[in-house]
Amino acid sequence: MELVLPWPPSVNSMWRNIVVGGQPRTLLCQEGREYRKTVQRVIRRLAITEGFAGRVSVCIHACPPDHRRRDLDNVLKGALDALTHAGVWADDSLVDSLLITRGQVKDAGLLYITIEALPEVQSALPIDEQPKAKRAEPTLEF
Numbered sequence: 001m002e003l004v005l006p007w008p009p010s011v012n013s014m015w016r017n018i019v020v021g022g023q024p025r026t027l028l029c030q031e032g033r034e035y036r037k038t039v040q041r042v043i044r045r046l047a048i049t050e051g052f053a054g055r056v057s058v059c060i061h062a063c064p065p066d067h068r069r070r071d072l073d074n075v076l077k078g079a080l081d082a083l084t085h086a087g088v089w090a091d092d093s094l095v096d097s098l099l100i101t102r103g104q105v106k107d108a109g110l111l112y113i114t115i116e117a118l119p120e121v122q123s124a125l126p127i128d129e130q131p132k133a134k135r136a137e138p139t140l141e142f
Contacts, residue, residue, distance in 0.1 A: 059114045
């Protein structure tokens with residue numbers, strides 16, 4: 001699956017912390033909710049009716065909106081959570097391989113995303129029949 005998404009809000013501003021009834025809560029900010037809706041519209045427009053059921057590989061080519069210094073890892077959380085919310089997969093914990101690269105500046109910023117299903121990897125032996133690793137006793141030398 002290949003798709004193009006707008007630049008997400010910074011992870012540093014996407015959530016806000018409040019106290020309700022003496023209990024702290026973390027809420028998605030308005031900008032974050034709008035980003036989720038935008039990603040849902042993109043997925044709907046692509047006519048994707050069924051998400052990935054298993055493990056996936058995700059490649060993101062991030063083209064920032066301007067030349068400011070920014071951490072690439074701040075792009076990941078908002079984009080992956082929005083894809084989860086849009087039903088691309090059940091949970092972003094299914095992402096086993098993740099690559100992000102920085103591209104050229106583009107007006108408003110864009111994410112070029114490729115998602116591929118990974119083959120199921122199974123052990124030759126059931127877990128309860130796999131050999132147990134022996135632990136070496138630590139040696140302390142002073």
